[in-house]
Amino acid sequence: MGDKPKVAFYWCASCGGCEEAVVDLNETILEVVDAVDIVLWPVAMDFKKEDVEAMPDQSIAVAFINGAVRMSEQQEWVHLLRRKAQMVVAFGSCAHLGGIPGLANMNTRDEVFDTCYRDVQSVDNQAATRPQTICVIDGHTLTLPEFFDTVKSLNQVIDVDYYLPGCAPPADLIWAAIQAILAGALPPKGAVLSPNKAACDVCPRKDSKPEKLEITEIRRVATHIADADTCFLAQGFVCMGPATRSGCGSRCVEGNMPCRGCFGPMDDVYDQGAKFLSAFASVLAPKDEAGIDRLLDQVPDPAGTFYRFSLPTSLLRRRRVGVPV
Amino acid sequence: MATATFEPRIVAFFCNWCTYTASDLAGTARLAYEPNAPVVRVMCSGRVDPQFVLKALEQGADGVLLGGCHPGDCHYQEGNYKALRRFRLLQRVLKQFGVDEERVRLEWISASEGDRVQHVVNEMTEQLRRLGPWQRARS
Numbered sequence: 136m137g138d139k140p141k142v143a144f145y146w147c148a149s150c151g152g153c154e155e156a157v158v159d160l161n162e163t164i165l166e167v168v169d170a171v172d173i174v175l176w177p178v179a180m181d182f183k184k185e186d187v188e189a190m191p192d193q194s195i196a197v198a199f200i201n202g203a204v205r206m207s208e209q210q211e212w213v214h215l216l217r218r219k220a221q222m223v224v225a226f227g228s229c230a231h232l233g234g235i236p237g238l239a240n241m242n243t244r245d246e247v248f249d250t251c252y253r254d255v256q257s258v259d260n261q262a263a264t265r266p267q268t269i270c271v272i273d274g275h276t277l278t279l280p281e282f283f284d285t286v287k288s289l290n291q292v293i294d295v296d297y298y299l300p301g302c303a304p305p306a307d308l309i310w311a312a313i314q315a316i317l318a319g320a321l322p323p324k325g326a327v328l329s330p331n332k333a334a335c336d337v338c339p340r341k342d343s344k345p346e347k348l349e350i351t352e353i354r355r356v357a358t359h360i361a362d363a364d365t366c367f368l369a370q371g372f373v374c375m376g377p378a379t380r381s382g383c384g385s386r387c388v389e390g391n392m393p394c395r396g397c398f399g400p401m402d403d404v405y406d407q408g409a410k411f412l413s414a415f416a417s418v419l420a421p422k423d424e425a426g427i428d429r430l431l432d433q434v435p436d437p438a439g440t441f442y443r444f445s446l447p448t449s450l451l452r453r454r455r456v457g458v459p460v
Numbered sequence: 461m462a463t464a465t466f467e468p469r470i471v472a473f474f475c476n477w478c479t480y481t482a483s484d485l486a487g488t489a490r491l492a493y494e495p496n497a498p499v500v501r502v503m504c505s506g507r508v509d510p511q512f513v514l515k516a517l518e519q520g521a522d523g524v525l526l527g528g529c530h531p532g533d534c535h536y537q538e539g540n541y542k543a544l545r546r547f548r549l550l551q552r553v554l555k556q557f558g559v560d561e562e563r564v565r566l567e568w569i570s571a572s573e574g575d576r577v578q579h580v581v582n583e584m585t586e587q588l589r590r591l592g593p594w595q596r597a598r599s
Contacts, residue, residue, distance in 0.1 A: 241557075406511045406514055408553070409509070409513075409514050409550075410509070412550060413510050413511070415549070416542065416548075416550075417506075422541040422544070423531075424548065427544065427545050427549075431549055436556075437549060438553045450511070450517070451514060451559070454556065455558035
């Protein structure tokens with residue numbers, strides 16, 4: 136048992152879906168456990184930080200880290216794992232790009248706290264209590280991790296070797312990555328372990344895309360039921376396929392939902408939201424300002440839509456503090 | 461936070477057929493204007509990827525000026541309409557990010573409007589001088 140490569144799984148600011156994704160390997164997980172020793176997996180097994188600190192540096196073969204970095208505790212953990220692991224894989228959209236938690240970069244820490252601890256209707260907090268990093272109660276000093284103002288992707292905190300994209304990464308990509316790691320057959324460092332092709336390229340609805348897309352009316356999934364066989368953009372739905380990497384197995388499209396962009400951009404794109412903005416605006420039909428604005432009014436939150444998974448890794452990274460929106 | 465000594469850096473993307481030719485004309489006519497907006501010549505305003513605009517801001521520009529042919533005059537028929545649609549949408553996104561509206565500007569300037577280049581560059585430079593430097597994201 137001692138000879139098997141050691142693997143760690145860790146979670147930061149995430150929803151738990153990435154943990155589900157590992158479990159979704161189903162019986163394949165038995166092959167994984169045959170091939171490696173899992174030395175850390177907080178969702179499933181009881182390990183403490185001291186256990187990891189006691190391991191020799193570089194003794195973990197690979198650490199799969201999911202979730203964005205939003206708190207000081209997560210920052211400490213990923214620094215620790217970087218020290219202990221020979222390879223770090225950013226697992227899932229949040230570690231890769233910042234993900235859904237990264238949308239909080241449109242707000243400040245104070246705004247987040249005001250919403251969570253004051254404004255939400257189910258909150259009764261008349262003392263206006265806010266989380267503190269240190270507080271003293273009955274002579275006892277209690278500490279909490281610091282909540283950062285800005286959410287970061289994993290590679291904005293530590294050096295990352297590979298990226299497994301997706302919200303959550305599909306089982307076949309996870310298994311392929313594990314096999315590639317075990318076989319030592321990996322692409323150059325920094326690679327995203329998914330095909331470098333647009334989602335549209337492999338979309339099951341590809342053939343229904345007209346030669347020239349022209350959107351005259353924007354539809355939303357909340358108010359319109361999409362035709363189950365036709366290109367979403369041709370129907371006027373915001374579909375991120377043109378600016379999103381493939382490899383997901385078109386799971387959303389198969390469920391009659393447009394692509395939301397969780398696989399992030401392709402290799403040569405450095406800002407997924409801007410790239411999608413470019414593609415989307417170019418296929419709108421109107422040519423005058425009034426007509427364009429009438430259509431754009433139907434996309435109420437363009438930044439949140441186009442940067443749904445990639446805000447912290449976008450060129451602008453966050454809303455500028457102190458400037459009213 | 462504008463200071464007396466602050467000189468904004470503007471990246472100008474001008475289309476080959478209209479606005480770039482107009483800036484050439486401004487030079488030939490010896491029209492003096494602010495030196496704050498070095499020009500990147502692109503074949504068409506429709507070639508300006510919104511990534512270029514954001515990248516310029518990220519790399520230290522205080523503003524971005526886009527210049528293209530007047531509606532109906534695009535050398536490639538449709539390019540400036542694409543530029544307009546991208547610009548209108550980008551403006552909305554920039555507002556959400558807290559980017560001041562004056563920092564990114566689109567102007568239609570035909571090949572004969574050298575004086576318009578002079579006016580627009582001067583005006584934008586002055587606006588950004590008052591506005592102060594763009595705060596880039598801390599890495």
